[in-house]
Amino acid sequence: MKNEVVTLAQGAGGKQTSQLIHEVFAKHFSNPEFTADDAAVLSLGDGKIAMSTDGFIVSPFEFKGGNIGKLSICGTVNDLACMGAKPEYLTCAFVIEEGFPIAKLEEIVTSMEETAKKVGVRIVAGDTKVAGKGQVDKIFITTTGVGRLTPGVNTSGALARPGDCVIVTGDIGRHGCTILLERENLGIEADVTSDCAPLWDAVEAVLSATHDVHVIRDATRGGVGTVLYEIAEESNVGITLDAKNIPVEGAVEGVCGMLGLDPLYLANEGTMVIVAPESEKDKILEALRKIDHTKKAAVIGTVSSDMPKKVVVTTEIGAKSMIPEPGGELLPRIC
Amino acid sequence: MKHYTIEEAKKIITGYDGPHIRIMEVCGTHTHDIFKLGIRSILPKNIELISGPGCPVCVTPVGYIDEALMLALEKKAILCTFGDLIRVPGTKMSLADARRDDADIRMVYSPMDALLLAQQNPDKEVVFLAVGFETTTPITCLSIKHAEKLGVKNYSILTANKTMPNAYMALKDSADAFLYPGHVNAITGEAICREMLEKEGVSGVIAGFTAEELMDAIAVIIVGLQSGKPFFENCYKRVVREDGNVKAMAAIDEVMEAVDTEWRGLGIIPMSGLKLRDRFAAYDARKKFELPDLKGKPNPACRCGEVLQGKCKPSDCKVFGTGCTPEHPVGACMVSDEGACSAYYQYGGAF
Numbered sequence: 104m105k106n107e108v109v110t111l112a113q114g115a116g117g118k119q120t121s122q123l124i125h126e127v128f129a130k131h132f133s134n135p136e137f138t139a140d141d142a143a144v145l146s147l148g149d150g151k152i153a154m155s156t157d158g159f160i161v162s163p164f165e166f167k168g169g170n171i172g173k174l175s176i177c178g179t180v181n182d183l184a185c186m187g188a189k190p191e192y193l194t195c196a197f198v199i200e201e202g203f204p205i206a207k208l209e210e211i212v213t214s215m216e217e218t219a220k221k222v223g224v225r226i227v228a229g230d231t232k233v234a235g236k237g238q239v240d241k242i243f244i245t246t247t248g249v250g251r252l253t254p255g256v257n258t259s260g261a262l263a264r265p266g267d268c269v270i271v272t273g274d275i276g277r278h279g280c281t282i283l284l285e286r287e288n289l290g291i292e293a294d295v296t297s298d299c300a301p302l303w304d305a306v307e308a309v310l311s312a313t314h315d316v317h318v319i320r321d322a323t324r325g326g327v328g329t330v331l332y333e334i335a336e337e338s339n340v341g342i343t344l345d346a347k348n349i350p351v352e353g354a355v356e357g358v359c360g361m362l363g364l365d366p367l368y369l370a371n372e373g374t375m376v377i378v379a380p381e382s383e384k385d386k387i388l389e390a391l392r393k394i395d396h397t398k399k400a401a402v403i404g405t406v407s408s409d410m411p412k413k414v415v416v417t418t419e420i421g422a423k424s425m426i427p428e429p430g431g432e433l434l435p436r437i438c
Numbered sequence: 439m440k441h442y443t444i445e446e447a448k449k450i451i452t453g454y455d456g457p458h459i460r461i462m463e464v465c466g467t468h469t470h471d472i473f474k475l476g477i478r479s480i481l482p483k484n485i486e487l488i489s490g491p492g493c494p495v496c497v498t499p500v501g502y503i504d505e506a507l508m509l510a511l512e513k514k515a516i517l518c519t520f521g522d523l524i525r526v527p528g529t530k531m532s533l534a535d536a537r538r539d540d541a542d543i544r545m546v547y548s549p550m551d552a553l554l555l556a557q558q559n560p561d562k563e564v565v566f567l568a569v570g571f572e573t574t575t576p577i578t579c580l581s582i583k584h585a586e587k588l589g590v591k592n593y594s595i596l597t598a599n600k601t602m603p604n605a606y607m608a609l610k611d612s613a614d615a616f617l618y619p620g621h622v623n624a625i626t627g628e629a630i631c632r633e634m635l636e637k638e639g640v641s642g643v644i645a646g647f648t649a650e651e652l653m654d655a656i657a658v659i660i661v662g663l664q665s666g667k668p669f670f671e672n673c674y675k676r677v678v679r680e681d682g683n684v685k686a687m688a689a690i691d692e693v694m695e696a697v698d699t700e701w702r703g704l705g706i707i708p709m710s711g712l713k714l715r716d717r718f719a720a721y722d723a724r725k726k727f728e729l730p731d732l733k734g735k736p737n738p739a740c741r742c743g744e745v746l747q748g749k750c751k752p753s754d755c756k757v758f759g760t761g762c763t764p765e766h767p768v769g770a771c772m773v774s775d776e777g778a779c780s781a782y783y784q785y786g787g788a789f
Contacts, residue, residue, distance in 0.1 A: 362547075363470075363775055419649035420444055422476030427784035430764055 109203040114233025123231065127209055131216040132226040136192065143227035145192055150254060153188035155179055156247040164211070164241055166285050168277075168297030169372070172211035175244040176218040177301045177372055181321040184306040185375060187258050188250030190222055196230040198243040211242065222301045224248065255314045262317040263338035263378045267406040270377040270387060272305060272397040273298060274350035275327050279369030280358050291361060293354040300373030300396040308390040309377065316387070318378035321371070328367035329429040330376045331404075331414045344404035344416040344426065367426060378406060439658070439671050444650055447657035452480055454660050460486045461659055462612060462748060464602065465619030466493030466776025467647060473785035475649055477656070485660070488748030489778035490609060491701055492619055494570045494600065495522040496746060496770045496777045499700045500734025502598045503528030505724070506567055509596065510541035513727050515563040517543045518552035520574075522774040523567055525767060529734045549581035549595070556585070556593035565723045568595040572625040575599045575712065576686035579693035582714070582721050594723040597713050600699060603630045604710035606640070612748050615659045616642030620651075620674040627682025628672055635670040646674035693718055702736070702770060703743025742769035745778050752782040759783060 113123045129137065136143050157178045164171040180190045195215070199208065219226055281297040306319060318338075322330045335342050351359075351366045359366050373396055379387055384402060391400035404416075414426040442450065463469055469489045472478065478487055491497045507528050509515045517533065524533045524543065537543045542562075546552050549566045556564035568578045578595060585593045602622055618631055623644045634640040641662060645655035655673040662669040672678055690712070699711025714722045723729070736742070740762065741755040752758050752771070762768035764780050771777035775784075 416476075418475045420448060420475055420477065420480065420653055422480045424474055424476035424479070425785045 107205045109199045109201060109205060109208065109233055111201050111233050111235065114199070114231060120231065127205065127212055128229055128231070131212045132229070134225045134227070136225055136227040138228055143192070143194070145227065147191065147249065147251060151252040152249050153183050153186040153252055154247070154249045155182040156245065157182060158243065158245045160240070160243045161282065162240055163285050166297055167281050167295065169299035170211055170214050171242060171244055172214035173218045174299055174372060175246045176215050176222070176224070177299055178323070179246040179248040180222050180224060180301045180303055181373075181375070183248050183250035184303040185258070185319045185321050186250070187253045187256035187306065187310060187319065189253065189307070190224040190248055190250040190303055193219065193224055193226045193246050193248045194228040195226060196232070196245045198232045198234055198239050200239045200241050201233055201236045203241055208242070218301055222303050253310050256310055256316070258316055258319045260318055260320060260334050260337040263334050263340050263406050264317060264380070265340060265406055265408040266381055267317055267378045268381050268384050268402050269331070269342060269344070269404040269406065270379070270384070270391075270400060271322070271327060271350065271374060271403050272302070272377065272391055273371075273374045273399045274352050274355070275322070275371060275374060276351060276355045276359070276366035276369035278372040279326065280355045280366075282370070283362070284358065291358060293358050295352065295354045295358065298371055298373040298396070302373060302375060302397075305375070305391055305394050305397040308394055309387050312386040312390040313379070313383045315383050316377060316379045319375055321375045323372060324370050325429055326366070326368040326370055327374075327376060328365065328414070328426055331426070332429055334376070334378060335412050335414055338406075339411050340406050340408060341410035341412070342404055342406055342414045344414065346416050346418050348401055349403050350399050350401050365427070368429065441673070442654045442657045444653050447653035448480065450657040450660055451485065451653070452482060454482055454485055456484065456664055458484045458486065459615070459660070459663055460488055460613045460748070461615050461617055461656065462488040462490040462609065463617040464490040464492040464605070464609075465617075465621065466496070466774065467621065468617055468619065468645065468652070469493065469778055470776050470781050471647055471652060473781040475652065476785075477652065478786070488613055489745070489781075490612070490748065491605060491704060491746045493771070493774050493776040493778075494574070495526060495774040496742065497600065497701045497703070498523065498526065498569050498598050498770060499702045500527070500529055500736045501700070501732045502569075502596070502734070503533065504732045504734045505729050506533060506596060507531065507536055508729060508732070509565050509723060509727060510536050510543060511539070513563065515565045515727070516555065516559065517541070517565050517567060518546045518549070518555060519543065519567040520547075520569070521545045523569060525773045526770045527737065527768065549578045550584070553581045553585055553590065553593050556590050557588070560592060563592050563594070566593070566595045567598075569598045571600055571602060571619075571622050572686075572690070573621045575694070576625065576689045579689045582693050582718055583689075585721060586718070591720075594721045594726050595714070596723040597694070597711075598699070599694065599712040600701070601696070601710055601712060602626070603633075604707050605701065605704070606630070606634055607638070608704060608707050608710075609747070610634070610638055610640050614641065614663060616640065617655055617659070618642050618644040620644055620646045620678060623674070623678045623682065625683045625686050628678065628680050629682075631670050635668055639668045641668045641670065643671045644674045644678050646677065701746075703746040737768050740769035742771045742779070745771055752779040755779070
């Protein structure tokens, strides 16, 4: 099958469909719960579960630091993780454009397998559709996940309180910057790699250090700036950042300078915002810094009751300035 | 000349207690960065920063948008433009509105991409909307020379390129000193600024773009004005050389020549614009498509013109923040991130 492409017949539900499932998906996703039946039957034990779904249409589907497959696992795993839920099971639905190379499909599926394995989440059911040429852009993936909530943990965007500190788990803006640079017509060369990574290990580490965490949110589309405005709005608090503590890679800063973009509004796919009481700050930072992709975690600001629903920044010259509110920017498809 | 650290500059600026002074920045990026850094919020009452006409999108007159609309809607050309221009309101609509009506308008990051598009679509006319100052004009001129060399016949440009020297002349009474635009001076060199000093007695400094560079430049201006004598300093020596970028200037001179041009809010400033030389007339969209002389009508409620001359603050305008926002701009200054109204709206609102 190596040099072949996906055909409409493989999406028709017949023999060729089961061949595709068998030779590509089942080969990589197999586990005791993976089913050929109409639905997977699972046991989730007692307690509450979290459930989330997300569609992925990133263009280009391969980028420095990952591909749409890795992204589709990270996206849903991270949404669950941010609720304090250990990701247990995933389903995935593919919409593939007729003519898509099987070898590329297998690369994507392999990334999904590897990422899922790293997290310890099992892919238990899936669906494959093949769309005619031009009806989708190469490949779209939707994943749905369920996870078990960690007892005693209660996080929400509405729980930030005056006196809390605001932490980012890594340097910001790399995924959005990477995707922008992969677009053909920019003509800018810079060494930037997407931060795309599953974050359950980081959340698990934080929650084993303390359960006293108010907000955990992954700063995907819209970036850290958008997440901070959401938290300020939902919790009816003000947030003040310290410009000099916001971690941004030099190359990302350079690209942003050239294109007039703010790293606060570039997407991340492996970076979270955590809001927690000041007293928990050191425990959280210590836990995060032990894990490779969150070792640059930093406190970037504080929560107060001043100027509710606004995000302000203490700038490099010690003056106060607003962080612009998120707007409808014309940015290309990034996730 | 003495340079100042951020802390030293801050002391000079916040400690100033002399007569009222007005400093005009004439670069959109400066406008944006000054707001972003919160520099205005530390100024004492007797120092006023005025955002001059340094954002190319902001000074582009309404009539130019109307010309572009005619090319897209009636002449069915593919328009290529820098992103910001797409949302600037024309007399009846913006290019973004026209795109919703199926006009073919593409965002590019360089005129070379527009030329490439022309090569890829030989059965279509491709027009690049050439706005900008000395920073973007050289590459526009190169695209024309390439088109000529490659024999590309379906590429042309709609010029609204502007040059700074005569704009300074027109604005010299609006401010006590200029914060000269470092990026423009990187191309043009120091000569214009020296001429302003020697012939007109106008003071100014060439400024860079980091927090350190901007604070230093403002402090140098304050110290200079206190000396009582007109002055000029290059505070951006790491980038701006005395004679600028000679090659880039030569590229402009070969392809374009000076012409009277309209600036939004300032009216016609003699010899402050550029048009293609006759030898390159085949690439001039106005001639190629025989465009009529279009006089655009700006929205009467909009005070962008006065904002650009420092005669009023964005917040003095009745529609600012209500009828006119970055999502629904009425005037050009609310469109670009470098526009004074947009910067004021996004960074200044609460302070």
